[in-house]
Amino acid sequence: MTVDRRLQVGGWAALLVAIMAPLQFIVVRVWPDSSEAAVIVAVLALFVALDLALLVAAIGLDGLFRPIAPVQASRVRAAGVVGAIVDLGLIAWSWIAAPAGDPSGAGRPAMIWLGPVAGVVVGLWFFLGGAIVMAGGRELARIGWPGMIGGGAMILVAITVALHFGTATGRGPDELSLRDWLGLIGLFVVLYLVRIWRYVVGGRLPAPGIL
Numbered sequence: 001m002t003v004d005r006r007l008q009v010g011g012w013a014a015l016l017v018a019i020m021a022p023l024q025f026i027v028v029r030v031w032p033d034s035s036e037a038a039v040i041v042a043v044l045a046l047f048v049a050l051d052l053a054l055l056v057a058a059i060g061l062d063g064l065f066r067p068i069a070p071v072q073a074s075r076v077r078a079a080g081v082v083g084a085i086v087d088l089g090l091i092a093w094s095w096i097a098a099p100a101g102d103p104s105g106a107g108r109p110a111m112i113w114l115g116p117v118a119g120v121v122v123g124l125w126f127f128l129g130g131a132i133v134m135a136g137g138r139e140l141a142r143i144g145w146p147g148m149i150g151g152g153a154m155i156l157v158a159i160t161v162a163l164h165f166g167t168a169t170g171r172g173p174d175e176l177s178l179r180d181w182l183g184l185i186g187l188f189v190v191l192y193l194v195r196i197w198r199y200v201v202g203g204r205l206p207a208p209g210i211l
Contacts, residue, residue, distance in 0.1 A: 010060015011200030016053040018193035055084035083122035119158030126151030142206040143195040150188030
């Protein structure tokens with residue numbers, strides 16, 4: 001596969017991540033603690049699809065980052081690949097080893113720590129990738145800044161998970177927690193990914209506005 005073809009595939013994978021990321025946020029917040037097989041399979045399928053798309057995007061979009069910053073691009077690609085693979089491994093572990101009624105695998109030390117680690121690494125992929133794109137010129141800066149904001153928020157979410165912090169606001173179960181607010185800010189990556197897709201696939205730089 002040529003570099004240009006790989007970049008195009010990476011762009012389409014970025015669009016898939018952009019579509020699934022809000023669904024993941026909603027599922028994580030509203031998914032009940034259910035042991036029903038259909039629910040578990042549907043949720044895990046969504047997570048697997050998102051991680052696979054992220055893996056493809058991390059490899060394919062290296063062709064966008066490398067001409068701007070070759071050394072940093074290698075680290076960004078590694079962050080995306082490692083984050084996606086670790087997350088896929090955790091999903092596989094939760095499916096194979098988690099007991100019935102505990103599909104999240106809560107209480108298992110490896111999952112408790114590796115989950116936040118994967119979140120930090122994936123957040124770094126967005127943050128550093130956005131920084132590289134911003135360094136590519138004033139027009140590209142409109143692509144990069146949402147990635148930096150969203151990636152930074154994703155890193156903070158992973159840290160709050162690791163520290164068991166920010167899960168409640170004290171205003172009732174229906175209120176958004178600190179972690180929820182950070183997760184919403186993390187959805188800036190959707191704007192980042194859509195702009196990358198438009199630029200890589202269609203050659204369109206973002207004009208002032210939402211997209």
